[in-house]
Amino acid sequence: MTTGLADRCSILVVDDMEENLIAFEAVLGPLHQHLVRARSGEEALKAMLRQDFAVVLLDVRMPDMDGFETTANIKRLDQTKDVPVILVTGTEPGADYAYRGYAVGAADFITKPIDPWVLRTKINVFLDLHRKNRQLALRAHPADTDRIAEITERLAQIELLLRNREEPGTAGLADRIVEVERAVSTLLPGPGGDCR
Structure with a gap:
């Protein structure tokens, strides 16, 4: 599916490791959306206050502010609370990870190694939801x-x-x-x- 410039949404990709950011960009590239990088939870929050995102792909293990804490901060702010967050973990999310993630407001989890098709499918669901929400808001x-x-x-x-x-x-x-x-x-x- 080819997406025109006017049809692009912004996706925030957050990871402290450059190679992971490059990998996410490669996997999400075929979606033809606007990808924004952040190397920390703090950078992610700043980016979210500057522009609108359809979805956030957020690594759980980061120094300083981890993915759980970053998600909690995203959900506390009126401007960002409705943006869905997909947490990325290097281990299979056990009951404690899932409970903690959903408790702070994460919409979904994905584990490494990432299946590109699964990630693109999940992201597309949130992109469609974002588009429909904006259309409904304008119709109102x-x-x-x-x-x-x-x-x-x-x-x-x-x-x-x-x-x-x-x-x-x-x-x-x-x-x-x-x-x-x-x-x-x-x-x-x-x-x-x-x-x-």
């Missing part, structure tokens, strides 16, 4: 959709005005406006919106 507020479309159009106009000026720094500002325009357009249903 049609006036908001009109307002978002108006804001996106105004941002595009501002960007064009900035690009036509020859003053130093306007090109960089125009680039930032484009980023804001893209972020706002993700809230729209259909081809203009992200992760539909």
Whole structure:
């Protein structure tokens, strides 16, 4: 399945080991989604406060803040509490691991070595759920959709005005406006919106 740029969702992959991050990127690459890396629980929380994620793939064993503690912190914050977390463990999750993971709010577990097909299937379920939740939220507020479309159009106009000026720094500002325009357009249903 080919996914257009406008259809991409963001997935946060958290592991303290570079080789594991590379492996996850290789396995998830065929999904054609936007993958964001974090090397610690703290980096993961910062990333989640900066952008919206459809799902988080989180290693259990990390120094400082492990996967359980990171999940608990994710679930405590209003902005991130609804993002599903899949915990990744190097051992078969026993009853204590499963209990502890589900108690802090994990949605699922996956064990290493990872079966690529199983991981992609699990991730796709959460991507579909994320898309449907966003569509339902927009349908509940049609006036908001009109307002978002108006804001996106105004941002595009501002960007064009900035690009036509020859003053130093306007090109960089125009680039930032484009980023804001893209972020706002993700809230729209259909081809203009992200992760539909």
